[in-house]
Structure formats: structure tokens, C-alpha cells
Amino acid sequence: MSELSVPALSTPNLWLIVVLIAGAAATYVWRALGVALSGRIDPAGPVFEWVGCIAYGLLAALIARMIVMPVGPLEATDLGVRLVSAAVAVAAFYLARKSIFVGVTAGTLSLIGLTMTGVTLF
Numbered sequence: 001m002s003e004l005s006v007p008a009l010s011t012p013n014l015w016l017i018v019v020l021i022a023g024a025a026a027t028y029v030w031r032a033l034g035v036a037l038s039g040r041i042d043p044a045g046p047v048f049e050w051v052g053c054i055a056y057g058l059l060a061a062l063i064a065r066m067i068v069m070p071v072g073p074l075e076a077t078d079l080g081v082r083l084v085s086a087a088v089a090v091a092a093f094y095l096a097r098k099s100i101f102v103g104v105t106a107g108t109l110s111l112i113g114l115t116m117t118g119v120t121l122f
Helices: 011-037 046-068 072-076 079-095 100-116
Strands: none
Touching: 046 079, 079 100
8 A cells, every 4th residue: 555645744844834933933922022011111111212212223224225235226316415305205295294104105206206217316
């Protein structure tokens, strides 16, 4: 008789299952810890203020890196165009009473418009 095998539990697939279970376990442990501690942490306390500062700093660094040292299709655009588009986005954000949608839309449209017209500033 031939030996019956389960294709889903072959060696390559077994490692995939082990990696998925380990990744899910690592994720859910931190989520469970967050749920357990969420009632004990003061949202107006120094820990949350520190976390907020770190988050804003990381976001600012990522945006600056995308403008100054882009990768992919954005790399083909002019540095001056990227800087002007970022300035337009910030100005529109504040002029529209801190509307993220207006700021992102204005920055995106200015980047597209300046790039398509072939403007080079630097």
C-alpha cells in the first residue's frame, strides 16, 4: 500500500505555519499587555507625552527623508519641486484651519502640477 501524506504539513509548509504562529503570538502578547495596562496609565501623564513626542519626531524624520532623499518614482522629481510642494502643503494645512485633507491634497496637486510642467528649481 502507498503511504498517505498530508501535503499541508510537509516540511516547507510546516515552517511557514510555525513562523505564522510565532509572529501572531508575539503580536498578541504585546496587545494583551497593552489592554492590561491601559487602565493604569494616565493619558495626560509624562509617559504619553513622551510617546507623543517620539511619534511626532519619527513622522517628521520620515517626511524629511522622503523630501531630501527620496526613493522610487519620487527620486525622479526635482528637489526644489518637492520643497515647494511641502511648503504649499503646510500653508494650505494652516490656512484651512488645520485640515489634513486640504494640506495633503494641495501638496499632492502642487507636486503633480510642478512635475508635469517640467519646472526645475535647483
